[in-house]
Amino acid sequence: MTAPFILDSRLAGDTFVVGDLPLSRVLLMNDARFLWLVLVPRQSGLSEIMDLADDDQTVLWGEVNAATRTLRDAEPCNKINIGALGNIVRQLHVHVVARREGDAAWPGPVWGSGKAVPYDNATSSELVGRLRESLSLL
Amino acid sequence: MTAPFILDSRLAGDTFVVGDLPLSRVLLMNDARFLWLVLVPRQSGLSEIMDLADDDQTVLWGEVNAATRTLRDAEPCNKINIGALGNIVRQLHVHVVARREGDAAWPGPVWGSGKAVPYDNATSSELVGRLRESLSLL
Numbered sequence: 001m002t003a004p005f006i007l008d009s010r011l012a013g014d015t016f017v018v019g020d021l022p023l024s025r026v027l028l029m030n031d032a033r034f035l036w037l038v039l040v041p042r043q044s045g046l047s048e049i050m051d052l053a054d055d056d057q058t059v060l061w062g063e064v065n066a067a068t069r070t071l072r073d074a075e076p077c078n079k080i081n082i083g084a085l086g087n088i089v090r091q092l093h094v095h096v097v098a099r100r101e102g103d104a105a106w107p108g109p110v111w112g113s114g115k116a117v118p119y120d121n122a123t124s125s126e127l128v129g130r131l132r133e134s135l136s137l138l
Numbered sequence: 139m140t141a142p143f144i145l146d147s148r149l150a151g152d153t154f155v156v157g158d159l160p161l162s163r164v165l166l167m168n169d170a171r172f173l174w175l176v177l178v179p180r181q182s183g184l185s186e187i188m189d190l191a192d193d194d195q196t197v198l199w200g201e202v203n204a205a206t207r208t209l210r211d212a213e214p215c216n217k218i219n220i221g222a223l224g225n226i227v228r229q230l231h232v233h234v235v236a237r238r239e240g241d242a243a244w245p246g247p248v249w250g251s252g253k254a255v256p257y258d259n260a261t262s263s264e265l266v267g268r269l270r271e272s273l274s275l276l
Contacts, residue, residue, distance in 0.1 A: 048218055050203050061199055065188050079228075080186055083221040087237055087245035090217075099225055107225035108250040 003044040008091040011040065014116070016128055019137035021066065023059045024094075026135060028128055031116035033104040035075055036097045037067045037131070046092035049084055064096055070134040071098040074127075085111060141182040146229040149178065152254070154266050157275035161197045162232075164205065164273060166266055169254035171242040173213055174235045175205045175269070184230035187222055202234055208272040209236040212265075223249060 007025060015027035015038060029036035041052060041060060049057060068080050077098035084094045097110050105113035119127070132138050145163060153165035153176060167174035179190060179198060187195060206218050215236035222232045235248050243251035257265070270276050 048206070049199075049220065050206055057199060057203075058196065061187075061195060065195075068186070068188055079223075079225050081221070081223045081225070082187065083219070083223070083247075085217075085219045085221070085247060087217050087219070109221075109223060109247045112246040 005042040005044050007040060008089050008093075010089050011038065011091065011093060016119075016124055018128055018131045019135065021063045021135065021137075023056055024063050026063075026067065026131070026137075028124070028131060029116070030118050030124070032119045032123070033114075033117050034097055034099070034110050035071055035077070036095065036110065037071065038093050038095055039063055039067060040091065040093045047086055047090045048092065049094075051092065060094065064094055066135060067096040070131060071096060073134050074098070074130060076100070081110065083109070083111065143180040143182050145178060146227050146231075148227050149176065149229065149231060154257075154262055156266055156269045157273065159201045159204065159273065159275075161194055162201050164201075164269070164275075166262070166269060167254070168256050168262070170257045170261070171252075171255050172235055172237070172248050173209055173215070174233065174248065175209065176231050176233055177201055177205060178229065178231045185224055185228045186230065187232075189230065198232065202232055204273060205234040208269060209234060211272050212236070212268060214238070219248065221247070221249065 015029050018026040018028050024039040024041050027038040029038060046052060064082060075098060078101050079099045081097040081099050153167050156164040156166050162177040162179050165176040167176060184190060202220060213236060216239050217237045219235040219237050
């Protein structure tokens, strides 16, 4: 029997749930400095990309592309940053972040860069709604 | 006529060439603090993963998996970090880095972390040889 998927508590605490794509739960990082999505394949016991079955890896990278398109549609950006690190949170998750020249971490990485600036409630609700629509999750 | 592939001069200056996989040139970052490969698809004009044709994206992620296996075979590590950033060097490239608890940047990202420690010549030659063998590039 397969263990159920449970979202890591740290990821849950740092993000808003946008919704579920076929493989991944899509999260919005609660940091208004960056438009930042996190994709978490809904399977237990994964920590590396290679822990996923080959077919699921293909689905994951397709979902990363969908997240990329959604970020580009949501706001102008100069570069998309994609990262699978997991040094702190071991549950497999992939970051997809819209970067703008001059943003709070530019040109460095967003990970470990300063302190998150939480969204206010109205902004996060509106943004999650727009992201859900863009990802066809409505 | 397609423009020829020319490796970005900054990437070239920071790395040793390991060899060519079917899609990507494999580079070893000249930083003895981390066992760190960089994969650069040998096509001109790419800056985002999505700039690659779908089939080539599949090949790229397969080559990232091969790089992952090679790093794990080369030394014990706790986590593989995968990143496609490109904020500074826009030519599409994917980092694949073996991370060890307590390494020079742990648990933060390697990008932008301190100053690279160059390999001595004997170590880099030996390491490139081992990596070529592990990637079946001999």
